[in-house]
Structures are given as C-alpha cells and as structure tokens.
Amino acid sequence: MQSAATVPPPPGEPPGGIDVTTPDLYADEARLHATFAWMRAYDPVRWMEPEGYRPFWAVTRRADVVEIERQHGRFLNAPRAILALEEVVEAVRAFTGGSPHLVRTLVHMDEPEHRVMRGLTNAWFLPANLKRLVEPKLKARARQSVDHMLALGGACDFVRDVAIWYPLRVIMDVLGVPEEDEPRMLKLTQELFGNTDAETRRNLGEAGDLIAVVLDFYQYFRALTEDRRRQPRDDLASVIANARIDGEPIGDIEAMGYYTIVATAGHDTTSSSTAGGLHALVQHPDEFRRLRDDPSLMPLAVDEAIRWVTPVRHFMRTATEDYDLRGRRIRAGDDLMLLYPSANRDEEAFEEPFRFKVDRSPNPHVGFGYGVHLCLGHLLAKMEMRALYQELFSRLDWVELDGEPAWVASSFVGGLKRLPIRYGLR
Numbered sequence: 001m002q003s004a005a006t007v008p009p010p011p012g013e014p015p016g017g018i019d020v021t022t023p024d025l026y027a028d029e030a031r032l033h034a035t036f037a038w039m040r041a042y043d044p045v046r047w048m049e050p051e052g053y054r055p056f057w058a059v060t061r062r063a064d065v066v067e068i069e070r071q072h073g074r075f076l077n078a079p080r081a082i083l084a085l086e087e088v089v090e091a092v093r094a095f096t097g098g099s100p101h102l103v104r105t106l107v108h109m110d111e112p113e114h115r116v117m118r119g120l121t122n123a124w125f126l127p128a129n130l131k132r133l134v135e136p137k138l139k140a141r142a143r144q145s146v147d148h149m150l151a152l153g154g155a156c157d158f159v160r161d162v163a164i165w166y167p168l169r170v171i172m173d174v175l176g177v178p179e180e181d182e183p184r185m186l187k188l189t190q191e192l193f194g195n196t197d198a199e200t201r202r203n204l205g206e207a208g209d210l211i212a213v214v215l216d217f218y219q220y221f222r223a224l225t226e227d228r229r230r231q232p233r234d235d236l237a238s239v240i241a242n243a244r245i246d247g248e249p250i251g252d253i254e255a256m257g258y259y260t261i262v263a264t265a266g267h268d269t270t271s272s273s274t275a276g277g278l279h280a281l282v283q284h285p286d287e288f289r290r291l292r293d294d295p296s297l298m299p300l301a302v303d304e305a306i307r308w309v310t311p312v313r314h315f316m317r318t319a320t321e322d323y324d325l326r327g328r329r330i331r332a333g334d335d336l337m338l339l340y341p342s343a344n345r346d347e348e349a350f351e352e353p354f355r356f357k358v359d360r361s362p363n364p365h366v367g368f369g370y371g372v373h374l375c376l377g378h379l380l381a382k383m384e385m386r387a388l389y390q391e392l393f394s395r396l397d398w399v400e401l402d403g404e405p406a407w408v409a410s411s412f413v414g415g416l417k418r419l420p421i422r423y424g425l426r
C-alpha cells in the first residue's frame with residue numbers, strides 16, 4: 001500500500017502536466033478528456049498538491065466514485081463539499097465567523113441532518129407530483145422556447161437564445177419566482193456557479209464576488225419566504241417557507257440554503273446538458289437523424305446527453321478514517337475530488353465511451369452523482385430535456401454548426417456558453 005508521500009511519479013505525463021483545478025482546462029474539452037484518460041490509465045487515484053489549494057486525491061474511475069459515495073458515513077460532505085482556493089475559504093471564514101461555507105445547503109450536510117432536510121422536499125420531486133404540478137407548464141415553456149428560436153430565422157446561438165432561458169423559467173416556475181425577476185436570477189445563478197469564467201463574473205475578486213452574490217440571493221428570498229408564509233401557494237417556495245424541523249418552523253438561514261441550491265443547481269446544469277446534447281447531435285448527424293425519426297429513443301438520448309456533457313465536474317468528500325482505494329492509502333482527514341466527467345468516460349464502465357449513442361443502454365452514468373446525495377432534481381431535469389428535445393426535433397429537419405462553440409472555464413459547473421447553429425425545418 002502506498003501513502004501520498006511514497007507514490008512514484010507515473011510514466012510520461014501529458015504535455016502541460018496535470019492540474020484538475022485549473023478552470024481553463026474545463027473550457028477545452030479535448031484537453032480535459034485527454035487528461036482524464038491519462039489519469040484513468042496511469043494514476044486513477046492521484047495525489048494532487050496544486051498551488052493555492054489544500055491537497056486532495058483526484059478520483060477518476062467510475063467504480064471508485066461509486067465506492068466512495070456509497071459509504072456516506074465514512075466519506076463526508078460537510079468538511080469540504082467543493083474545491084475552493086484557500087484564500088477564498090479564509091475570506092468566507094472571516095465573513096461567516098468560522099464556517100467554510102457561505103450558504104449551507106444539502107450538499108454541505110451529512111446524515112442524519114441531511115436526511116431530515118432532504119425529506120422536506122423529496123415528495124415534491126417525485127414523478128406523480130412533477131406530472132401534476134410541473135409538466136403542463138413545462139411543456140408550454142418548451143414550446144414557447146422553440147417558437148422563439150424558430151422565429152429568429154434559420155440561425156441562432158442556441159445557448160444564449162434557448163438553453164439558458166428555458167431551464168431558468170422552469171426552475172423559477174417550480175420555486176414560484178415571477179417572470180420579471182428572471183434576469184436577476186440568471187445573473188446570480190451564473191455568477192455563483194461559473195464565476196471563474198472571465199465573461200460571467202463580477203469584478204470584485206473571487207471571494208468578494210461570492211459574498212455579493214449570496215447577499216443578493218438572501219435579500220430576495222427572505223421577502224419570498226415572508227410572502228409564502230402569509231399566502232401559501234402550490235409552489236416549492238411555499239413548501240420550503242412553511243417546512244417544520246423537529247416541530248419548529250424552518251430557520252431563515254436553512255430556508256435560504258434550500259432556495260439557493262434549487263435555484264442554482266437546477267439551472268446551469270440543465271442548460272449545459274441541453275445545449276451540450278444538441279452539440280453532440282450536430283457532431284453525430286447519423287445519431288441526430290435516428291432520434292429525429294424515432295422519438296421513442298428520447299429517454300435514452302437524454303441520459304446519453306447527460307453522460308456526454310457531465311456539467312457537474314466534481315464534488316468533494318473527506319475521509320473520516322484510513323481507507324485503501326485502488327492501491328492507494330487514503331488517510332483520515334484526506335479530501336477526495338470525485339471527477340464525474342472522467343467517471344462517465346471510463347472504459348471499464350462504458351462500451352465505446354467516446355461515442356455518442358442515442359440508444360445507449362445500459363447507461364450507468366454518474367452525471368447526477370450517486371447514493372444519498374443523488375441529485376434531488378434528476379427526474380425534473382430529464383423531464384425538462386425530454387420536453388424541449390421533443391418539441392425541437394419534431395420540427396427540425398437538419399442542424400449544423402454556424403461558428404465556433406465555446407465552453408465555460410469552471411472546475412465546478414460547466415458546459416457550453418456559446419453554440420452558434422443554423423438549421424432547416426421539416
């Protein structure tokens with residue numbers, strides 16, 4: 001068994017070395033996947049000591065990601081849920097009076113607290129409720145979005161014109177945020193998630209950025225909570241605002257954490273998967289035609305799009321005891337970075353992982369994570385993507401690139417930020 005200090009350097013690292021913390025790496029899909037392929041082959045559980053960050057193990061194989069997530073009592077979320085620069089963590093600690101998290105949400109919690117908090121909204125995200133309360137409006141939103149796109153003529157930037165707005169509208173409908181507040185929410189969710197990208201960030205430096213964004217959210221959602229306590233409706237904000245924990249009304253901070261995770265986690269992730277799935281279909285015209293001509297493939301195609309894009313690049317876990325993983329000795333207190341995009345191209349788990357197949361089955365991707373923290377909104381996200389693709393592919397005859405696509409530079413939530421296309425109707 002090798003400890004971090006005795007791991008020998010593996011043979012011939014790829015040009016430019018390996019640093020999975022660099023946001024720019026995630027804006028270059030070819031380099032990203034070449035890096036991950038090399039890591040899976042030669043150093044699948046790799047000790048990393050990047051400048052500015054606390055060291056951690058980078059986990060790149062699907063089986064290892066699942067092995068860690070399955071043992072949620074041994075590998076915790078709370079100490080370090082997401083990769084952050086040490087200087088940012090220090091600024092946040094100074095601001096919060098000691099906590100490393102600006103907002104505490106489900107992803108920062110462990111059992112038994114996590115189960116209690118998740119239990120408040122679990123039922124809301126089950127199929128029967130989504131079908132009744134969400135699907136009719138969602139389908140209308142999908143139709144409106146495609147109408148808008150087609151009204152632009154035979155060309156558009158699919159990200160800017162369709163993909164960022166549609167999931168935002170759906171998640172705001174789910175929460176109960178009125179349409180006129182959507183531009184503010186868009187800016188906030190993008191800054192919170194993609195804030196290492198120069199095009200979308202505020203100009204305050206990273207820690208200042210985050211704090212300003214979170215304060216904006218806090219103000220907004222406090223007013224929403226008060227409103228839903230006075231006048232409950234059938235939206236998710238009413239469920240959250242009126243939730244009780246151990247018989248007591250949910251606190252402002254906890255409610256705020258909930259709104260934040262739903263608003264942010266439910267937006268950029270789904271837009272990235274929707275746009276990235278379309279990009280994959282543009283690159284694989286045979287697969288596009290198969291899907292266009294056989295809409296019954298839609299559920300499989302949506303899962304394949306999520307595997308292909310994997311917009312959530314990582315979450316972290318912290319070991320509570322020594323543990324052996326694929327020949328490496330993880331020490332109690334060590335952090336692990338679970339690299340989902342790598343796990344979803346793992347040659348040991350997927351046949352031809354670098355081929356986009358609209359009918360891939362089985363498709364054991366971990367794009368939504370695994371275990372007790374499995375994405376709360378995974379059924380909603382898939383319902384959204386299915387509705388939009390159904391609407392789109394029932395009207396499009398062909399689609400092709402109309403310029404260079406571009407990706408967000410972020411090691412947390414990423415995906416396309418530009419997808420210029422042209423298309424013809426049936």
Ligand code: HEM
Nearest residue numbers: 106107265266269270273312368369370373375376377381
């Ligand atoms: C958690 C991915 C859409 C809400 C997560 C996790 C991933 C993920 C990887 C972490 C799971 C883990 O630690 O094992 C995605 C992707 C989406 C998507 C790829 C779109 C394609 C949504 C939507 C919502 C949502 C629409 C709306 C409510 C959440 C919440 C959590 C979460 C609340 C925290 C769950 C917990 O810690 O218990 N998601 N997500 N996500 N997601 Fe999603």
